[in-house]
Amino acid sequence: MKYWLMKSxxxxxxxxxxxxxxxxxxxxxxxxxxxxxxxKEMSVGDGVLFYHSNAEPPGVAGxxxxxxxxxxxKTQFDKKSEYFDKKATLEKPQWYCVQVxxxxxxxxxxxxxxxxxxxxLAEMLVIKKGQRLSVQPVDKKHFEIIKKLGxx
DNA sequence: GCCAACGTTGGC
DNA sequence: GCCAACGTTGGC
Numbered sequence: 001m002k003y004w005l006m007k008s009x010x011x012x013x014x015x016x017x018x019x020x021x022x023x024x025x026x027x028x029x030x031x032x033x034x035x036x037x038x039x040k041e042m043s044v045g046d047g048v049l050f051y052h053s054n055a056e057p058p059g060v061a062g063x064x065x066x067x068x069x070x071x072x073x074k075t076q077f078d079k080k081s082e083y084f085d086k087k088a089t090l091e092k093p094q095w096y097c098v099q100v101x102x103x104x105x106x107x108x109x110x111x112x113x114x115x116x117x118x119x120x121l122a123e124m125l126v127i128k129k130g131q132r133l134s135v136q137p138v139d140k141k142h143f144e145i146i147k148k149l150g151x152x
Numbered sequence: 153g154c155c156a157a158c159g160t161t162g163g164c
Numbered sequence: 165g166c167c168a169a170c171g172t173t174g175g176c
Contacts (some may be wrong), residue, residue, distance in 0.1 A: 007162090030160095031171075054162055112163080130169040132161050 002041065003143040005049040005126055006064070006100070007134040015050045015061040018102045023067050026097040026135075027075045028083045034135035039070045039096045047143055048100055051126065052109065053134075059111035060146055068099035106150030120145055 006026065008014065018024055029035055048064040072093035075083035088094040115121050125136045 009162090033171095058163065130161095132170065134161085 001045060001047070002043065003047045003049070003138040003140055004037070004042065004066075005051050005060070005136050005138050007051045007053040009054045010052045010061075011054070014052065015064075015102070015105055018050070018064060018100070019105060021102075023099055023101040025071075025073070025099050027073050029073070029097060029134060030083065030085070030095065031134065034133055035096055037135045037137065038098045041137070042066050042070065042098050044069060047138075048103075049138060049143065049146060057109070057111040057113065059109045059114065060106070060150065061109045062105035062150065063103040063147065063152070064100045065103050066098050067101035070096040070098045073097045104152055106152065108151065110146050110149045114149060115146070118145065118149070 010016075013024070026038065029038065044066050046066040048066065049060045050062050050064045052058060052061045072090075073083070073095040075081040076085040076088040076093060076095045077090065078084055083095075085094050112126070115124060116127055121127065121142055124138065124142050125131050125133065
């Protein structure tokens, strides 16, 4: 069982949307490191911190869980999609994504500022300068602290 | 294989 | 909207 932080812009796809839809395929990741985490490291049941980037304020909005293993991201084959990739073929997909399911929404989001102020979280990747990875691993202890900060 | 140019991310 | 940080692309 591993733990992750996954970023989404709430204007594009928010935790509230996931709460309504229950599950979603995490499509549109076009970074190899992030893809490799989804393809090779994630397992069904892994815990996910759902992070709102480009939000006011930015921060962890709640919890999700990996609900199906990685499969080819179908948006890479869709010419009309902004995520279309002409290098991808059905035989050799370039991009994969896992399915995540809604778990819980924090009563109040745990803001980036709170994460920075919490000494025990100083080593978290999301805090670090220039850290842009949209899918990143999280220590269990950090996951638990944030869950508590979120009131769960 | 180097690296400059360019594009994207994401906080502010 | 700005811009620092970083990833990707493509000429050589």
